[in-house]
Amino acid sequence: MKAEIISIGTEILLGHIVNTNAAYLSQRLAECGVDVFYHTTVGDNPARLSSALKQALGRSDIVITSGGLGPTVDDITTVTVANLTGRPLVLDKTILGNLKEYFRVRKHRFPPENIRQAYVPEGAKWIANNVGTAPGLIIEYEGKTITCLPGPPGELEPMFDRRIVPYIRKMTGCWTIRSRTIKTTGLAESQVNGMVKDLLNLKPPTTVGIYAKLKEVDLKIMAKAKDEKTAGRAIRKVEKKIRSRLKGYIFGCDDERLEDAVAGILAEKKQTIAVAESCTGGLLSNRLTDVSGSSKYFLMGLVAYSNPVKIDGLGVNEKTLKKYGAVSRQVALEMAKGIRVVAGSDIGLGITGIAGPTGGTRSKPVGLVYIALVINKRQVVKEFHFKGSRSEIKFQTSQAALDLIRKNL
Amino acid sequence: MKAEIISIGTEILLGHIVNTNAAYLSQRLAECGVDVFYHTTVGDNPARLSSALKQALGRSDIVITSGGLGPTVDDITTVTVANLTGRPLVLDKTILGNLKEYFRVRKHRFPPENIRQAYVPEGAKWIANNVGTAPGLIIEYEGKTITCLPGPPGELEPMFDRRIVPYIRKMTGCWTIRSRTIKTTGLAESQVNGMVKDLLNLKPPTTVGIYAKLKEVDLKIMAKAKDEKTAGRAIRKVEKKIRSRLKGYIFGCDDERLEDAVAGILAEKKQTIAVAESCTGGLLSNRLTDVSGSSKYFLMGLVAYSNPVKIDGLGVNEKTLKKYGAVSRQVALEMAKGIRVVAGSDIGLGITGIAGPTGGTRSKPVGLVYIALVINKRQVVKEFHFKGSRSEIKFQTSQAALDLIRKNL
Numbered sequence: 077m078k079a080e081i082i083s084i085g086t087e088i089l090l091g092h093i094v095n096t097n098a099a100y101l102s103q104r105l106a107e108c109g110v111d112v113f114y115h116t117t118v119g120d121n122p123a124r125l126s127s128a129l130k131q132a133l134g135r136s137d138i139v140i141t142s143g144g145l146g147p148t149v150d151d152i153t154t155v156t157v158a159n160l161t162g163r164p165l166v167l168d169k170t171i172l173g174n175l176k177e178y179f180r181v182r183k184h185r186f187p188p189e190n191i192r193q194a195y196v197p198e199g200a201k202w203i204a205n206n207v208g209t210a211p212g213l214i215i216e217y218e219g220k221t222i223t224c225l226p227g228p229p230g231e232l233e234p235m236f237d238r239r240i241v242p243y244i245r246k247m248t249g250c251w252t253i254r255s256r257t258i259k260t261t262g263l264a265e266s267q268v269n270g271m272v273k274d275l276l277n278l279k280p281p282t283t284v285g286i287y288a289k290l291k292e293v294d295l296k297i298m299a300k301a302k303d304e305k306t307a308g309r310a311i312r313k314v315e316k317k318i319r320s321r322l323k324g325y326i327f328g329c330d331d332e333r334l335e336d337a338v339a340g341i342l343a344e345k346k347q348t349i350a351v352a353e354s355c356t357g358g359l360l361s362n363r364l365t366d367v368s369g370s371s372k373y374f375l376m377g378l379v380a381y382s383n384p385v386k387i388d389g390l391g392v393n394e395k396t397l398k399k400y401g402a403v404s405r406q407v408a409l410e411m412a413k414g415i416r417v418v419a420g421s422d423i424g425l426g427i428t429g430i431a432g433p434t435g436g437t438r439s440k441p442v443g444l445v446y447i448a449l450v451i452n453k454r455q456v457v458k459e460f461h462f463k464g465s466r467s468e469i470k471f472q473t474s475q476a477a478l479d480l481i482r483k484n485l
Numbered sequence: 486m487k488a489e490i491i492s493i494g495t496e497i498l499l500g501h502i503v504n505t506n507a508a509y510l511s512q513r514l515a516e517c518g519v520d521v522f523y524h525t526t527v528g529d530n531p532a533r534l535s536s537a538l539k540q541a542l543g544r545s546d547i548v549i550t551s552g553g554l555g556p557t558v559d560d561i562t563t564v565t566v567a568n569l570t571g572r573p574l575v576l577d578k579t580i581l582g583n584l585k586e587y588f589r590v591r592k593h594r595f596p597p598e599n600i601r602q603a604y605v606p607e608g609a610k611w612i613a614n615n616v617g618t619a620p621g622l623i624i625e626y627e628g629k630t631i632t633c634l635p636g637p638p639g640e641l642e643p644m645f646d647r648r649i650v651p652y653i654r655k656m657t658g659c660w661t662i663r664s665r666t667i668k669t670t671g672l673a674e675s676q677v678n679g680m681v682k683d684l685l686n687l688k689p690p691t692t693v694g695i696y697a698k699l700k701e702v703d704l705k706i707m708a709k710a711k712d713e714k715t716a717g718r719a720i721r722k723v724e725k726k727i728r729s730r731l732k733g734y735i736f737g738c739d740d741e742r743l744e745d746a747v748a749g750i751l752a753e754k755k756q757t758i759a760v761a762e763s764c765t766g767g768l769l770s771n772r773l774t775d776v777s778g779s780s781k782y783f784l785m786g787l788v789a790y791s792n793p794v795k796i797d798g799l800g801v802n803e804k805t806l807k808k809y810g811a812v813s814r815q816v817a818l819e820m821a822k823g824i825r826v827v828a829g830s831d832i833g834l835g836i837t838g839i840a841g842p843t844g845g846t847r848s849k850p851v852g853l854v855y856i857a858l859v860i861n862k863r864q865v866v867k868e869f870h871f872k873g874s875r876s877e878i879k880f881q882t883s884q885a886a887l888d889l890i891r892k893n894l
Contacts, residue, residue, distance in 0.1 A: 089521045091512030092694060092705075096503050098526070103500030112498045113533060115526035117507070124522060266596035269557050276559070286557065287496055288637070296501065357774025358767035361788040365766025368842055368875055376794045379770040379786030381779070385828065389785065419794065433777055461591060464616055467775055468639060 077248050079110045080136035082128050084143035084153055085227060086119035097142040097225075097232055104236060108244045109251035109300050110138070120150045126160050133220050138244070140236075143227030145210035147190040153224050154195065154213065161217045163197040171202060171211050178209055203239045207231045214243065221247075254307040257296045258318050260325040261334060261479050268293045271321050275314060282310045284318075290468060291475035292334070295322075327482055334478045335363045341485050342373040342423075347451075349481070350376040350419030352390050352411040354402065355429035355445060357381065360474045376419035380411065390414030390426075401440065403428050405457050408446035416450050423485075424450040427477055429460075431469045445473045449480050456484055486657050488519045489545035491537050493552035493562055494636060495528035506551040506634075506641055513645060517653045518662045518709060519547070529559045535569050542629050547653070549645075552636035554619035556599040562633050563604065563622065570626045572606040580611060580620050587618055612648045616640045623652065630656075663716040664707045667727050669734040670700055670743060670888050677702045680730050684723060691719045693727075699877060700884035701743070704731075736891055743887045744772045750894045751782040751832075756860075758890070759785040759828030761799055761820040763811065764838035764854060766790065769883045785828035789820065799823030799835075810849065812837050814866050817855035825859050832894075833859040836886060838869075840878045854882045858889050865893055 081098050088095050098115045105112050116132065118124045125144070132139040144153030158165050172194035179186045193210055196202050203212030203225075210226040212235045223240055225232045260268060265288035269276065272295065275284045281300040286293065297314045301307035319326060328337040342349060351360050361377030364370055378389055383402060386392040391414040392407055400406045408426045416424025429445030436442035443462040448455070458480060462472040490507050497504050507524045514521050525541065527533045534553070541548040553562030567574050581603035588595045602619055605611050612621030612634075619635040621644045632649055634641045669677060674697035678685065681704065684693045690709040695702065706723045710716035728735060737746040751758060760769050770786030773779055787798055792811060795801040800823040801816055809815045817835045825833025838854030845851035852871040857864070867889060871881040 083524075088508070089511055089524065090515050091508040091510070092696070094503060094505050094508040095524070099497070099500040099503040101500070102498055106499050113528060113530075114537075115492075115498065115504070115524070117524035119522060121522075128523075264593060264596070266556050266598055267593075269598065270596065276557070285496060285499075285501075286559070287501065288555075290639075298499075353767075356771075357779070357783075358762075358770030358786050358788070361767025362765075362771050362879075365788070365790065366876055366879070370766070371790045374766075374788075374790055376790070376798065377767050377786070377788030379767070379774065379783075379788075381774065381783055381785065385785045389827075418798075431774075463591075464639060466777055468616075470771075470775070 077110050077138065077244075078136040079105050079112050079138045079140060080132040081112065081115045082125070082132060082139060082141045083115065083117040084120065084125060084141055085117075086150075088117050089119045096229055097227065100229065100233060101140055101142070101236060104241065105244070106255075106298070107253050108241060109248055109253045110244060120144060120152055122152050122156045122159075125152060125156045129157070129160055129222070133217070133222070136220070138221045138223065140240070141222070141224045142232055145193065145212070145224060145226045147187065147192055147209065151192070154197065157213070157215060157222055157224060158197040161197060161215060161222070163199060163215075165195040166198050168194055168196050168202065171196070174204065174211075175209055203235050205231055205235060207234065212239065214239070251300060251302065252304055252307055253298060253300050254304065254311055255296055255298045256311050256315060257294050257330050258315065258322070258326055259292060259294050259328045259332065260322055261292050261327055261475060262325045263293060263322075265293050268295070268322065272318060275317060278314070282314060284314060291472045324483065327479070334475060334482070335367055338364070338478050338481050339367040339370060339373070341482060345485055347423055347485065348373050348375050348421040349423040349425065350415045350421040351425040351427070352378045352380055352415035353427045354380055354386075354411070355431040356427050356470050356473050356477070357431075359470050360425070360427065360477050363474055363478065375421045376415065378415055378418070386411065390418065403430055403440050403444060403446065405446050405448075405459065408448035409450070409455060409457050412448040412450040422451065423481070425477060425481065427473060429469075429473060431466045431473075433466060443469055445469075445476070447473070447477050447480055449484055451484060454484065456480065486519050486547070486653075487545040488514050488521050488547045488549060489541040490521065490524045491534070491541060491548060491550045492524065492526040493529065493534060493550055494526075495559075497526050498528045505638055506636065509638065509642060510549055510551070510645065513650065514653070515707070516662050516664055517650060518657055519653060529553060529561055531561050531565045531568075534561060534565045538566070538569055538631070542626070542631070545629070547630045547632065547656075549649070550631070550633045551641055554602065554621070554633060554635045556596065556601055556618065560601070563606065566622070566624060566631055566633060567606040570606060570624060570631070572608060572624075574604040575607050577603055577605050577611065580605070583613065583620075584618055612644050614640050614644060616643065621648070623648070661711075661713055661716055662707060662709045663713065663720055664705055665720050665724060666703050666705045666739050667724065667731070667735055668701060668703050668737045668741065669731055670702075670736055670884060671734045672702060672731075674702050677704070677731065681727060684726060687723070691723060693723060700881045733892070736888070742775075743884060743891070744776055747773070747887050747890050748776040748779060748782065750891060754894055756832055756894065757782050757784050757830040758832040758834065759824045759830040760834040760836070761787045761789055761824035762836045763789055763795075763820070764840040765836050765879050765882050765886070766840075768879050769834070769836065769886050772883055772887065784830045785824065787824055787827070795820065799827065812839055812849050812853060812855065814855050814857075814868065817857035818859070818864060818866050821857040821859045831860065832890070834886060834890065836882060838878075838882060840875045840882075842875060852878055854878075854885070856882070856886050856889055858893055860893060863893065865889065
């Protein structure tokens, strides 16, 4: 079964709001085993909406619209759908009653313009809105289905889940889609691509997609099957192959972030950590403490931007700073050792580098970063060269630091 | 002039990523006075991309695509555009050189699949990518223009601004749209709405929109005019009204972040700062150091998650911790005083609170936060009650802390 999403609203075309509804609906439709081949956005313009609807009905089984169900003259969805399907608009007394109740409860006078929301195309089913005023619509037309949902995500999402998902499940039978995302760091997209090329070419019902982020490459396995068990089996089969090929680079699955993975290892191994940051300016501490319960293993973070703080707060040797400069292998290591002593932690981590856009030199360009890790008697110092904006360099550095902890525990 | 945006990527149709590029491009196009009537998203499928391109070229002057320029077989944009416009793909030696340099600098072997990115449709102009590997493309075809940009926002945005905006400005001649965003913090959306209701009802050519974010409400003035000067005058007229009504709540304009505003004030007043964070876990330090040149005023950040660090690192009195608890007005103040002494800064700031989701009690619920600020002999301590997820509470706290600095300098 094929579905198509039409988002309606001039505010989307002006870039005033980001179209999160299309992503939400797509994700839910994929989970129902429905293919989505197109998203279209049109403004509050009846002619363009009508032509987008016609095109969508010509190539998909179900068309889902969002937006344009409000009480103002700009809200054109219901009228346009009624005209396109050749159905008169009729007043629904139950909806009108609900609307009046909505305003009564909120101690507002019933605004006369809201009466428009009680009119539905003849023969359409309507979906109650428990949050706002606009009811949703389901219209069956020439063997296809049009469903119209309101634009605010807080109204659209519960209506879709409560009424459209069961409707689609009934139409598609028992097909189900399961997915699993395997997350890696430390390899470029092209490298991961080269290692799992054959899997990326798999054809449905089981497919693998590759998604590159900053210092992270994800592989998402999707399996379509008659039941959960078969889908799960298909996923595990591909996952096993991916795991054997990408082993050390995999840090987690699905919603797990790199900081969650590191938190899990620290908790499991009962190790405490303290970090001394220069160029990341607190970002690594922030990510480590984004995990609930992090006070168990995170003892201390020190943002040592200036040399005096590196010397007084961390015990970095003044001679080392003079001889090698603040951005050096040697200073990173002394920072890691220093914070470990100050905090009394098992692990000490030191970061120094140049986040830019200014401050770079020929021999020490923007993006040069040293990260040092001290665990008991083990010491690791790594040199990195990152590209991008200041915040991108900061993020990549924090990502590399988390990965360094993960790999050395 | 009409433009149209085609987003390419199965990951968008699966709802794995939200299409922020369409919003970004739309906003920038509106600022150039270009009308956008459609957004379309298609997957990594040459036939569907080709038909979407044909349709777009039939109704718009310029078609902007995002995505599908990567090195893998899934990346179909260049080939599809070449086929549609009937141009052979030719190897561009400059691009190939750039690509090789890209990997050389990063000390990676050149992956053979990346050679695909050096092929461009004959006669196309290409746009250098200073962040990633994929060059952008500008192809003039039958009086229309197709421009292809890479999918990652960090690559697309600078390329669009640097090369496509000037290109469009040349095409559109003298109609211009100017905008100005006035940013406030400290008021709820409904409060701001009430204070500028009449301005929100303005009709084109000058309009005002309201946009609510976490602990921030923005007002965007847009003016369309024959020339920059007239547009600028229209904007200033409305801006003056907004400023007189929202005065103390306005922290900045346009791309200025709250941390930029604070950085500007600190630099102007030649004041240095040091911060001691508990529940924000380094986020405030991170935001303060997101500003380039922050080493001039930011002396030190200490993430003091545990009581021992509060006592040893900041000199918080053990008795205060026992009597009032770590999350208290008194401890926040001692943290602010302590970090100011340790760092030798003009300003000391202390934060303590409960970011949740666990750790709350009846008398000290999740979201309770104390922020203390010490400037010379002045001391301010504020109590806040935030709602939301762990990271939302952390962000709101950092926002309130920055605003506290701004207001008290």
